[in-house]
Each structure stands twice: as structure tokens, then as C-alpha cells.
Amino acid sequence: MKHKVRLTVIDKKLYPELQHQYCAVPDSGACPCYNVGDVFEFYRDEERDDFWHCGLNTLVHTDADPETVAGGPKLPFCSELWDAISRYIYTGLQGGSIMKGWMDRENEMIACCSDGTRPVIFKIERIDYE
DSSP, X not given: OEEEEXXXXXXXXXXXXXXXXXXXXXXXXXXXXXXXXXXXXXOBSSSOBTTTXXXXXXXXXXXXXXXXXXXXXXXXXXXXXXXXXXXXXXXXXTTOOSSTTTXXXXXEEEEEOSOTTSOEEEEEEEEEEO
């Protein structure tokens, strides 16, 4: 059995009142790295090691310009997001339970980056295949 991990951007939030109160650039806006509907797939096998490359070139679907999406052909994943979700990606790639007992399915997790003024929310799925 092999395992891959799919990430899907399911939502983006923006808290302009927090940006105005705390950020050096008070009108920085929503996250420019990801878009709702972006889909990424991670493999870690004898041919590819997307985990080691921090998600570079894992983008499989976007409605935006792929060259502007983190995880596309030019940009690795955002460091704030990578820090927040890399453990779930690694666990899934090894065939482990991502969040047993918390989510309805142990192979799924809903997580977000740690940017508190403009978080991006992801669905993380371990997909088993032959």
C-alpha cells in the first residue's frame, strides 16, 4: 500500500481590524499565496519526495496563475503554513492516522496556517493507493 497526501484550500479569512491594530502594513489584505480551491498532492516514494522539497511543485489545480501560488512550479509552501501542517503531511505520507479521535475520519484533518490576521484553511487527506 502506498500513501499520498492531498491538501485543498477550503477557505481564507481576513481580519482587517487586527491588521490595522497590529500589523506594520495595516492594509496588507488577504493571503497572496493561496486561493480557495487550490489543490496540492504530496508523494514520498522512490521517484519523488515532495515533503523534503517543502511542497514545491505539488500544485495540481488552481484557478489562478500557477506561478504565483506557493506550492506551484516556482514557490515552495509558505513557511507559516509549512510549520503548522508539515507534521500532518509527514504522518499521512507514512500511512499514519492524521487525527484519530478528533475528526470523523482518521485520514483527514482541517488545519490552518498560523497567520492570525489572514489564515488560510486547508483540508488534509491521506489517500491510500496501490
